[in-house]
Amino acid sequence: TDKIQYPxxxxxxxxxxxxxxxxxxxxxxxEVVLENAQKKSVSSIDVSTKGVKFRLNNKEPLYIDQKxxxxxxxxxxxxxxxxxxxxxxQVKNIHSDANTQLIGCQRxxxxxxxAFEKFLQGYIHGNKRRYKINLENTISALQSRTFEQYxxxxxxxxxxxxxxxxxxxxxxxxxxxxxxxPTFQYWQDEENNSNLHFLVNxxxxxxxxxxxxxxxxxxxxxxxxxxxxxxxxxxxxxxxxSKDTDFSFTFLTFASKKSSFAxxxxxxxxxxxxxxxxxxxxxxxxELDKQYINLPPSEEVVSCIGSLDFSVVASDITHKxxxxxxxxxxxxxxxxxxxxKFGHERLKDKLVVEELGVTYKNQRQEPRFMYNTSxxxxxxxxxxxxxxxxxxxxxxxxxxxxxxxxxxGEVVYISFPNLQKITSSHDLxxxxxxxxxxxxxxTVINFRVHIKDHQHVGRSFFKLLIDKNKDKLTADEYSxxxxxxxxxxxxxxxxxxxxxxxIVQKSGxxxxxxxxxxxxxxxxxLQQLNxxxxxxxxxxxxxxxxKLYKDNYIESCLKKLIISDEPIAEVLYIxxxxxxxxxxxxxxxxxxxxxxxxxLRKDFINQALSNxxxxxxxxxISRTNEPDLEYLxxxxxxxxxxxxxxxxxxxxxxxxxxxxxxxxxxxxEVLFSHGL
Numbered sequence: 100t101d102k103i104q105y106p107x108x109x110x111x112x113x114x115x116x117x118x119x120x121x122x123x124x125x126x127x128x129x130e131v132v133l134e135n136a137q138k139k140s141v142s143s144i145d146v147s148t149k150g151v152k153f154r155l156n157n158k159e160p161l162y163i164d165q166k167x168x169x170x171x172x173x174x175x176x177x178x179x180x181x182x183x184x185x186x187x188x189q190v191k192n193i194h195s196d197a198n199t200q201l202i203g204c205q206r207x208x209x210x211x212x213x214a215f216e217k218f219l220q221g222y223i224h225g226n227k228r229r230y231k232i233n234l235e236n237t238i239s240a241l242q243s244r245t246f247e248q249y250x251x252x253x254x255x256x257x258x259x260x261x262x263x264x265x266x267x268x269x270x271x272x273x274x275x276x277x278x279x280x281p282t283f284q285y286w287q288d289e290e291n292n293s294n295l296h297f298l299v300n301x302x303x304x305x306x307x308x309x310x311x312x313x314x315x316x317x318x319x320x321x322x323x324x325x326x327x328x329x330x331x332x333x334x335x336x337x338x339x340x341s342k343d344t345d346f347s348f349t350f351l352t353f354a355s356k357k358s359s360f361a362x363x364x365x366x367x368x369x370x371x372x373x374x375x376x377x378x379x380x381x382x383x384x385x386e387l388d389k390q391y392i393n394l395p396p397s398e399e400v401v402s403c404i405g406s407l408d409f410s411v412v413a414s415d416i417t418h419k420x421x422x423x424x425x426x427x428x429x430x431x432x433x434x435x436x437x438x439x440k441f442g443h444e445r446l447k448d449k450l451v452v453e454e455l456g457v458t459y460k461n462q463r464q465e466p467r468f469m470y471n472t473s474x475x476x477x478x479x480x481x482x483x484x485x486x487x488x489x490x491x492x493x494x495x496x497x498x499x500x501x502x503x504x505x506x507x508g509e510v511v512y513i514s515f516p517n518l519q520k521i522t523s524s525h526d527l528x529x530x531x532x533x534x535x536x537x538x539x540x541x542t543v544i545n546f547r548v549h550i551k552d553h554q555h556v557g558r559s560f561f562k563l564l565i566d567k568n569k570d571k572l573t574a575d576e577y578s579x580x581x582x583x584x585x586x587x588x589x590x591x592x593x594x595x596x597x598x599x600x601x602i603v604q605k606s607g608x609x610x611x612x613x614x615x616x617x618x619x620x621x622x623x624x625l626q627q628l629n630x631x632x633x634x635x636x637x638x639x640x641x642x643x644x645x646k647l648y649k650d651n652y653i654e655s656c657l658k659k660l661i662i663s664d665e666p667i668a669e670v671l672y673i674x675x676x677x678x679x680x681x682x683x684x685x686x687x688x689x690x691x692x693x694x695x696x697x698x699l700r701k702d703f704i705n706q707a708l709s710n711x712x713x714x715x716x717x718x719x720i721s722r723t724n725e726p727d728l729e730y731l732x733x734x735x736x737x738x739x740x741x742x743x744x745x746x747x748x749x750x751x752x753x754x755x756x757x758x759x760x761x762x763x764x765x766x767x768e769v770l771f772s773h774g775l
Contacts, residue, residue: 101645101683102645103641103645103681103682103683104633104639104641105612105639105641106613106632106634106637106638106639106640107601107612107615107628107637107638107639107640108613108615109616109617109620109638110239110242110243110246110614110616111243111616111617111618111620112243112250112593112594112596112616113374113593113595113596122146122147122150122152123145123147123223123226124145125143125146125226126142126143127142127143127146127171127173127174128141128142128173129141129142129143129151129153129170129171129172129173130169130170131153131155132168132169132170133159134165134166134167139155139159140172141153141155142154144201146223147219147223148219148220149205149206149216150191150203150204150206151169151188151203152201152202152203152204153201153202154199154201154202155199155200156198156200159200161190161193161200161202162190162193163190163191163193164190165190166190166207167188167190167204168185168187168188169188170184170185170186171186177218177222178215178218180215186206186208186209187206187207188204188205188206188207189204189206189207190202190203190204191205237737238738238749240377240734241731241734241735242749242752243616244377245726245731245749245752245753245756246602246616246756247593247616248459248726248727248731249602249723249724249756249759250596250600250602250616250759251457251459251589251592251593251596252276252457252723252724253276253277253600253666253721253723253724253759253761254276254278254279254457255276255278255282255414255666255763256412256413256598257273257274257275257279257282257283257412257413258273258274258412259272259295259298259299259410259413259452260272260273260407260410260588261299261408261409261410261411262406262407262408263408268296268299268300268301268304268408269296269450270295270299270450272407272452272453272454272455272584272588273452273453273454274455274456274457274585274589275454275455275456276456276457277665278665278666278719278721280536280538281415281539281665282413282414283454284538284539285323285359285361285539286298286332287538288330288332288445289325289329289330289540290449291538291543292449292450293450293451293452294332294443294450295413295450295452296446297321297332297443298319298321298363298365298413299365299411300443303317303319303336306336306338306339307365307367307411308367309338311366311367315767316364316365316366316767317336317337317364317365318336318337318362318363318364318365318767318768318771319334319337319362319363319364319365320334320336320350320351320360320361320362320363321333321334321335321359321361322354322357322359322360322361323357323359324357329445331442331443331445333354333438333442333443335350335441336365339441343437345431346434348428348429349428349429349431349433350433350438350441351425351428352425352426352429352430353433353438355425355428356426360422360425361415361417362415362416362417362768363413363414363416364414364416364763364768365412365413366412366597367409367410367411368409368410368412368595368597369410370404370408370409370410371591372404372405374590374594375396375400375401375404375587375588375590375591376396376587377590377593377594394583396583396586396587397582397583399583400582400583400587403584404584404588404591410592410595412597414598414763416717416763416765416768418668418670418765420670420691420772421768421772424697424772424773425772427697455584455585455588455589456585457589458585459726459727467489467490467491467494468490468565468572469488469572470487470489470490470572471486471488472487472515472517472518473485473516473517474486474487474497474513474514474515474516475513475514475516476497476499476503476512476513477511477512477513477514477529478503478505478509478510478511478512481503481504483499483501483503484499484500485499485542487515488543491561492558492561492562493547493548493558494535494545494546494547494548495513495532495545496543496544497513497544498542498543499541499542499543499544501542502540502541502542503537503541503542503544504541505534505544506534506537507534507535507536507537507664508533509534510531510532510533510534510549511532511533512529512530512531512532513530513532513546513557514528514529514530515527515530518560518564525556525559525560525563527556530556530557531548531555532546532547532548532549533546533547533548533549534546594618595618596616596617596618597617597618597619598617598761598762598763599615599616599617599619599761600616600759600760600761601614601615601640601643601759601762602614602615602616602759603653603657603756603758603759604752604755604756604757605755606755610653610654610757610758612640612647612760615638615640622764623712624714624764625638627675627712627714628640628641628642630679631675631679631682631686641682641683641686642675642686642688643671643673643716643718643762645688646688646690647760653758656720656758657722657757657758660720660721660722661722666719666720666721668717668718668719669690669691669717669720670691670716670717670718670765670769671688671689671691671715671716671718672690672691672694672700672703672704672707672713672714672715672769673686673688673707673713673714673715673716674686674687674688674703674707674710674711674712675707675711675712676710676711677710677711677712685711687703687707697773700773701773701775704769704770704773704775705775713766713770714764714766715764715765715768715769716763716764716766717762717763717765718760718761718762719760719761719762719763720759720760721759721760721761722757722758723757723758723759726753726756728753731753735750
């Protein structure tokens with residue numbers, strides 16, 4: 100029979116709680132005295148110098164912050180207690196299962212140099228290898244930290260951080276990845292200035308906040324009009340659309356016929372300075388010489404974050420079918436006078452939006468220097484003229500006068516006519532470079548040297564140029580931003596992350612998906628997956644995974660993807676019946692491409708809604724980068740000191756990750772584009 104249960108474990112990124120002390124798994128007999136002088140004989144589960152956890156039968160009603168006294172009966176032979184000496188503890192957490200409660204307590208009346216506390220400190224230190232330290236906290240933190248390193252550099256959405264100066268709202272920083280770069284570049288004009296303030300302005304913010312309070316996002320439709328070499332942006336959001344239906348339909352048809360048409364989903368989240376740091380969970384045992392790794396944010400970083408007002412996540416959810424749907428919305432002529440209202444006036448003073456790359460390793464091994472000199476670029480008998488923006492020994496960024504037809508991976512030949520005038524020892528004509536990154540307009544291109552079988556002349560020339568002119572060259576401003584700010588905002592976003600990502604791991608010759616990274620485990624879709632599970636606290640991912648495993652779909656995707664390639668995008672339609680009897684009969688799934696006409700899609704949606712629930716997701720599948728082991732090693736070596744087999748297993752898991760699959764909820768947009 101076909102498999103119908105696909106259990107998945109959820110890993111949140113917002114739960115790094117460092118314990119102040121190490122806990123030792125240790126079972127001894129205790130006597131607990133409750134408020135009514137009732138005495139209970141119980142056994143401890145673990146102890147620390149200031150805390151203890153014990154098991155109690157379920158009949159006893161205990162509550163958080165309740166004070167109890169505890170007599171450590173089992174330590175009578177080890178420590179000289181005064182006659183009948185009892186210690187006061189406060190209940191801090193209670194976990195109940197079928198017939199017992201696990202009670203976590205903290206001591207509250209200890210003096211500064213309390214003899215029993217000192218005894219416990221020495222006792223735990225002397226016995227922690229024998230009785231084993233409780234590592235669950237560190238292990239779950241390390242698993243989340245590992246997944247964070249795989250997930251964040253591959254996000255497709257664009258987190259934008261806004262500040263308010265003199266009551267003026269403006270976008271200040273964005274977190275960028277290879278995957279979200281097209282969204283960032285979409286909002287740049289012909290001079291590469293950012294226009295994200297057109298996407299979120301004061302009026303739209305009010306509408307976004309209103310949606311946010313209802314637990315919703317806000318859709319924005321946009322296009323760019325090119326006139327006399329300048330870019331003009333037009334945007335309308337769904338709330339504005341609802342005010343004038345006739346105009347809205349003609350606007351959507353008019354806009355969707357343009358190649359620059361985009362649908363962007365906006366989600367609001369607040370900024371909390373306490374979310375900018377995730378300490379290692381080492382209970383104060385980190386070696387001094389390693390404390391430079393993962394330092395708390397500096398005062399300068401804290402003050403930068405203090406000036407930020409809120410953040411908006413922009414997800415480009417444009418997809419072929421919805422564009423085709425909008426093109427059929429109206430046959431009426433567009434009222435141009437009404438259209439003007441949705442065009443944005445270009446600013447005279449351009450806004451500077453700082454781009455912070457999401458990276459856990461500095462992939463840039465060499466410093467870059469700003470330098471402007473003319474270049475001539477040749478490829479496939481075509482020629483373009485332009486200027487360099489910056490260079491390093493092995494790389495180059497250029498801006499061309501007109502759009503090129505190049506793509507990532509292509510090899511081009513670059514000549515430097517003006518630099519040639521200052522050197523006779525280097526031939527700077529037609530040096531081979533490979534395209535690493537290119538903007539949407541195909542005018543700004545990053546290259547790295549292309550070395551076949553001999554020395555690259557460009558490398559030796561630029562090395563010499565840098566060595567001789569170190570004091571005259573300006574280092575790239577990227578490295579001059581506030582140190583630590585990118586890390587702090589990255590951590591903040593990780594702890595606010597709501598778009599879920601499935602983790603693909605290699606297991607022998609097969610691929611497996613058993614982990615989901617998200618901080619939002621209360622959404623409607625997950626509740627439905629919980630209903631589909633045959634186990635109480637598990638989620639059955641049958642509606643997504645059965646499609647991904649079928650016909651070796653994941654394998655064929657991964658063969659197509661190279662690490663720097665843009666992700667593979669798919670749209671999935673899911674129908675889940677209200678009353679589940681048989682999972683495989685009551686859940687129906689289709690890739691959008693399998694429902695070729697509007698009528699087929701509408702039938703699928705209507706049937707889903709009349710039987711139960713309809714969901715649609717845009718899947719983005721990416722190959723992942725390697726993680727930064729120096730950062731992960733701190734917690735890994737702490738675990739291996741006490742449980743080498745666990746640390747080996749975790750390390751194996753770390754290296755088994757090969758891809759990530761983000762799935763973004765586009766149900767609302769699919770219903771709207773189909774007029775439902």
